[in-house]
Amino acid sequence: MGLKLPPIKKFECTECKYADYRMSAREVGETIPGGCPRCDGNLRVAAEEIPDWLTRLIGLVAKKFEILDLVARRDRIELEVSSRRPRDAFRYLLRVLEKDGYLPVMREQDGELRLNLVRRPAVRKGRALTNVALFAATVVSTLVAGYYLFENSFTSAALFSSSLLAMLVAHEMGHKLSAWHNRVASTLPYFIPAPPPFPLGTFGAVINIKSPIPTKEALVEMGASGPITGFVFAVIITYIGLSLSGPSQLENPLPFVPVMFGLLQLITMGRVTSAFELNPLTFSGWVVMLLTMFNMIPVGQLDGGHIARAVLGRQRHYSLTRMLGFLLMFLGLAFPEMPIFFVWGLLILILFRGYHPGALDDVSPLSFRHKILAAAALAVFVLCLPLPVG
Numbered sequence: 001m002g003l004k005l006p007p008i009k010k011f012e013c014t015e016c017k018y019a020d021y022r023m024s025a026r027e028v029g030e031t032i033p034g035g036c037p038r039c040d041g042n043l044r045v046a047a048e049e050i051p052d053w054l055t056r057l058i059g060l061v062a063k064k065f066e067i068l069d070l071v072a073r074r075d076r077i078e079l080e081v082s083s084r085r086p087r088d089a090f091r092y093l094l095r096v097l098e099k100d101g102y103l104p105v106m107r108e109q110d111g112e113l114r115l116n117l118v119r120r121p122a123v124r125k126g127r128a129l130t131n132v133a134l135f136a137a138t139v140v141s142t143l144v145a146g147y148y149l150f151e152n153s154f155t156s157a158a159l160f161s162s163s164l165l166a167m168l169v170a171h172e173m174g175h176k177l178s179a180w181h182n183r184v185a186s187t188l189p190y191f192i193p194a195p196p197p198f199p200l201g202t203f204g205a206v207i208n209i210k211s212p213i214p215t216k217e218a219l220v221e222m223g224a225s226g227p228i229t230g231f232v233f234a235v236i237i238t239y240i241g242l243s244l245s246g247p248s249q250l251e252n253p254l255p256f257v258p259v260m261f262g263l264l265q266l267i268t269m270g271r272v273t274s275a276f277e278l279n280p281l282t283f284s285g286w287v288v289m290l291l292t293m294f295n296m297i298p299v300g301q302l303d304g305g306h307i308a309r310a311v312l313g314r315q316r317h318y319s320l321t322r323m324l325g326f327l328l329m330f331l332g333l334a335f336p337e338m339p340i341f342f343v344w345g346l347l348i349l350i351l352f353r354g355y356h357p358g359a360l361d362d363v364s365p366l367s368f369r370h371k372i373l374a375a376a377a378l379a380v381f382v383l384c385l386p387l388p389v390g
C-alpha cells in the first residue's frame with residue numbers, strides 16, 4: 001500500500017558541518033536564518049532526497065501515528081505525532097524497531113505527543129564468575145553469622161543460611177523472570193556478603209537493569225515481582241519456624257516484629273510477643289521481612305520506587321522521594337535506638353537526587369490488572385512495617 005510521506009528535506013548548516021532532515025515546504029537553496037542548533041548559523045535546504053534508512057523508519061511510524069513534525073539525524077529522530085491509540089501504536093513500534101537497532105520513547109509535553117526514536121544502547125555481557133563468587137562468599141558469611149547467632153551450632157547455622165538465601169534467591173528470581181517476560185536486559189543477582197562484625201551475614205542482593213523498561217506495566221511488574229515472591233517464601237519459612245518455636249527465657253530478643261510476623265504469631269502462638277524462642281527460621285524470616293520493608297519504600301529506584309514512578313508519574317514520585325527521605329532521617333533522630341532509619345533516609349536523599357527516568361512509554365495509563373498488582377505490592381509493604389511489641 002502506498003503510504004504518503006510528508007515532504008522531508010535535507011538541511012545543512014552554512015557555517016559548521018551540522019546536517020539533519022526536517023519536514024519543510026522550502027525549496028532547495030532556501031535557508032532558515034539562524035536555524036543551526038549547534039552554531040546558530042543558517043540552515044540551507046541541500047537536497048530533496050532522503051536516505052533509505054530514514055524512509056524505512058518514517059514508514060514504520062506512519063503506519064500507526066499521524067506525523068505532525070519531524071527532525072531527524074542518524075542517531076535520533078524527534079517527532080511530534082498524534083494517535084487515537086498511542087498504547088498499541090507504541091507497542092507496535094517497540095517490536096518492529098528492534099531489528100533496526102532503535103528504541104521508541106514517548107512523552108506528553110504541553111498536551112502534545114512527542115515520539116523520539118533513539119539508538120538502542122549496546123548491552124555488554126557481564127561475567128557470571130563475579131555473581132558466582134559473590135554468592136559463594138555470601139553462603140560462607142551467612143554460615144559464619146548463623147554459627148555465632150545460634151550458640152555455635154552447625155545445624156542452626158546451616159538452617160539460617162539456607163533459608164535466608166532461599167528467600168533472597170526467590171526475590172531475585174522474581175525480578176529476573178519479569179525482566180525476561182518484558183524483554184529487559186538485566187544481570188544475574190549480585191549477593192552482598194557481610195562478614196563479621198555484621199550480625200546477619202549479608203546485606204541482601206541486587207540485579208542491575210541494563211536496558212530501558214518499555215512500559216509502565218513492565219515497571220510495575222519489575223518492581224513488584226521480586227518483593228512479592230520473596231515475601232511469600234518469608235511467610236512460609238516464618239510460619240514453619242514459629243510452629244517449631246517455644247517460649248523464650250531471653251528478654252526481648254527483637255526490638256519489633258513486622259506486621260505479618262505478628263499475624264503469624266497470632267495464628268501459631270495465640271499472641272504477638274518478642275518473648276519466644278528465636279530459632280534460625282524465625283530469625284531469617286524476620287530479616288527478610290525487614291529487608292523487604294526497606295526495599296518497598298516507594299522512593300527513587302528501589303523496588304517500591306519503580307512502582308510509585310509508574311503510578312504517580314515523574315514529578316509526584318520525585319516529591320515523594322524527597323519527603324520520605326527527610327521523614328526517615330527525622331524518625332532516626334526521634335528514635336536514636338534505630339539509627340538505621342537516619343542512615344536509610346540520608347542514603348535515599350543522596351542516591352536518588354535526580355528524576356527516575358520512567359518507562360519508554362510514559363504516556364499510556366496502567367491497566368486495571370497492573371493497578372491491582374501495585375496495590376498488592378503496597379499491601380506487602382504495609383505487612384512488613386514494624387510493629388512495636390513488649
Ligand SMILES: [Zn+2]
Nearest residue numbers: 013016036039
Ligand atoms: Zn552550524
Ligand SMILES: [Zn+2]
Nearest residue numbers: 226227295303
Ligand atoms: Zn528487589
